[in-house]
Amino acid sequence: MRVAHLSLRDFRSYTEVELPLDAGVTALIGPNGQGKTNLVEAVGYLATLGSHRVAQDAPLVRLGAERAVVRGQVVRDDRSLLLEVEITPGKANRARVNRSPVPRAREMLGILRSVLFAPEDLALVKGDPAERRRFLDDLLVLRTPRYAGVRADYDRVLKQRNALLRSGAGVRRSRQDSVDLRTLEVWDSHLSTAGAELLAGRIDLVEGLRPLVDKAYQAVAEASFASAGPAAIDYRSSLGEDVPLVADRDMLAAAMLNQISELRKAELERGITLVGPHRDELVLKLGPLPAKGYASHGESWSFALALKLAAYDLLRAETDAGGEPVLVLDDVFAELDGHRRERLATLVAGAEQVLVTAAVPEDVPEALTGARVDVMGGEVRRIR
Amino acid sequence: MYEGVVQDLIDELGRLPGVGPKSAQRIAFHLLAADPVDVRRLVHVLTEVKDKVRFCKTCGNVAEQEECRICRDPRRDRSVICVVEESKDVVAIEKTREFRGRYHVLGGAISPIEGIGPDDLRVRELMTRLADDEVTELILATDPNLEGEATATYLARLVKPMGLRVTRLASGLPVGGDLEYADEVTLGRAFEGRRLIDV
Numbered sequence: 001m002r003v004a005h006l007s008l009r010d011f012r013s014y015t016e017v018e019l020p021l022d023a024g025v026t027a028l029i030g031p032n033g034q035g036k037t038n039l040v041e042a043v044g045y046l047a048t049l050g051s052h053r054v055a056q057d058a059p060l061v062r063l064g065a066e067r068a069v070v071r072g073q074v075v076r077d078d079r080s081l082l083l084e085v086e087i088t089p090g091k092a093n094r095a096r097v098n099r100s101p102v103p104r105a106r107e108m109l110g111i112l113r114s115v116l117f118a119p120e121d122l123a124l125v126k127g128d129p130a131e132r133r134r135f136l137d138d139l140l141v142l143r144t145p146r147y148a149g150v151r152a153d154y155d156r157v158l159k160q161r162n163a164l165l166r167s168g169a170g171v172r173r174s175r176q177d178s179v180d181l182r183t184l185e186v187w188d189s190h191l192s193t194a195g196a197e198l199l200a201g202r203i204d205l206v207e208g209l210r211p212l213v214d215k216a217y218q219a220v221a222e223a224s225f226a227s228a229g230p231a232a233i234d235y236r237s238s239l240g241e242d243v244p245l246v247a248d249r250d251m252l253a254a255a256m257l258n259q260i261s262e263l264r265k266a267e268l269e270r271g272i273t274l275v276g277p278h279r280d281e282l283v284l285k286l287g288p289l290p291a292k293g294y295a296s297h298g299e300s301w302s303f304a305l306a307l308k309l310a311a312y313d314l315l316r317a318e319t320d321a322g323g324e325p326v327l328v329l330d331d332v333f334a335e336l337d338g339h340r341r342e343r344l345a346t347l348v349a350g351a352e353q354v355l356v357t358a359a360v361p362e363d364v365p366e367a368l369t370g371a372r373v374d375v376m377g378g379e380v381r382r383i384r
Numbered sequence: 385m386y387e388g389v390v391q392d393l394i395d396e397l398g399r400l401p402g403v404g405p406k407s408a409q410r411i412a413f414h415l416l417a418a419d420p421v422d423v424r425r426l427v428h429v430l431t432e433v434k435d436k437v438r439f440c441k442t443c444g445n446v447a448e449q450e451e452c453r454i455c456r457d458p459r460r461d462r463s464v465i466c467v468v469e470e471s472k473d474v475v476a477i478e479k480t481r482e483f484r485g486r487y488h489v490l491g492g493a494i495s496p497i498e499g500i501g502p503d504d505l506r507v508r509e510l511m512t513r514l515a516d517d518e519v520t521e522l523i524l525a526t527d528p529n530l531e532g533e534a535t536a537t538y539l540a541r542l543v544k545p546m547g548l549r550v551t552r553l554a555s556g557l558p559v560g561g562d563l564e565y566a567d568e569v570t571l572g573r574a575f576e577g578r579r580l581i582d583v
Contacts, residue, residue, distance in 0.1 A: 103567065104567065106567075107567055145568070146568040146569070146572070149567075149568065149569045153530065156530050157530060159497060160495065160496050160497055160530065160531070160534070161496070163496035163497045163499075164496035164501075167496060167499070180501070182502075182538070182541075182542075183494060183496075183501055183502060183538060185541070186494070186534050186537045186538045186541065187496075187534060189537060190530070190533065190534055190537065
């Protein structure tokens, strides 16, 4: 699939911009702060209804404007679809597909699929577990849009349950305690139902990614370092060591309830939920060692790229979903050494559509020669 | 900002649910321009609603006497109680003319974020009714959102030892809609659909 035309209104720095795009590689070139990333961020927004840079929507709307509009003409399976989303901070997004409103913006998910590489990806390896959980969950939604609802439900139950635990944290051993516990059991059961569903989805996903990650790592890493051992991913759940990680929702829900009752005292004392997918970790390993803390800077980059490439491979393999996802490489080449830069460029060069941003043309590897658009002061100009 | 009492009026109106600052301003200026007789009638109704309307001592629904119209009605089936969150839910169900039993209005749903627990709802009153009355079935008609579901689960667990028949309203496809337009969550729910609460 590809984006044939992107138009923005009051999005980030743009008052209004129209950007026609071809299949193959398009490089968006311009100095920092001129709005290159805003363009690819908008493509990502159409695919995920979220930004890779900020968690809130407010910064996406141009200062002084009330709402932003992102519009994309998407071509998949030779069919053309017009996606439109109107972003109003503090309110629900409004979306239209081919000019007809959809009841919830969420229903637009899955039409455009994109995989984005950005300097922030390094945090996948070096950052907190939350970064890796988000990577898994975002990919899960991209692959199966239904999970957007599962994820939202889980977050909501978790918030409610934490609020209840916090309210009980101060009043232990008082008479109110037993009443609180009865309500808590209700939240336990809702948490385990939603949690098991999310967990089952992640387990499935990790199984799908597992073989692809090492393949991608070997393809990206320098040959001499590749011998440091295979790159592997492992899911570590908060349900305890002896719970088999298979995508069986009923079993997982029961295991989760069990673990919740084991940790009841600790949860009441600390006033937070200690069991569930929000406490899990995707462990990255190079040979026998964990990547975090042991991998060099270059190895960490290779691993981050490998995760994203594996995600791309996984999505691409699903032939019924409208073809290859759109690849977006936002300012990554400047971060990579010469070798990784060339390897990555070669790996993605054949994709149906690749959008690259860079400050100077020299940052774009030769393998990715294609169309070029200059971005300057909120104006875009096609050069070739 | 407007001067004195006009701004006070806008602020007060702005506190009403569903009324934003712009609407509050519009309503305020409408009232300023309106016939004094109309405004006095509105004031009168507002005072009267606070003086006269009370909540039914049995079910918690809005009433003008000690008991509401439905609880007083001898033709209503005393063996079934339908639990709802708010009085407006009673009105919604009454419109269907399908239900001939009586109601119990909780006054909300369990939501720890808002500090609402079972003690803040009319749960104890419900338990008293279930113990005294000749009730055989309890229908849980709380909202089909997370808080409503949690409240339903809570009540189902609570009354389980009493050996009543406990049911939950079905959730799923809207009548008159097309299957292909249903979102996945609703469609998934419709599949799970038929439910007899089993805890």
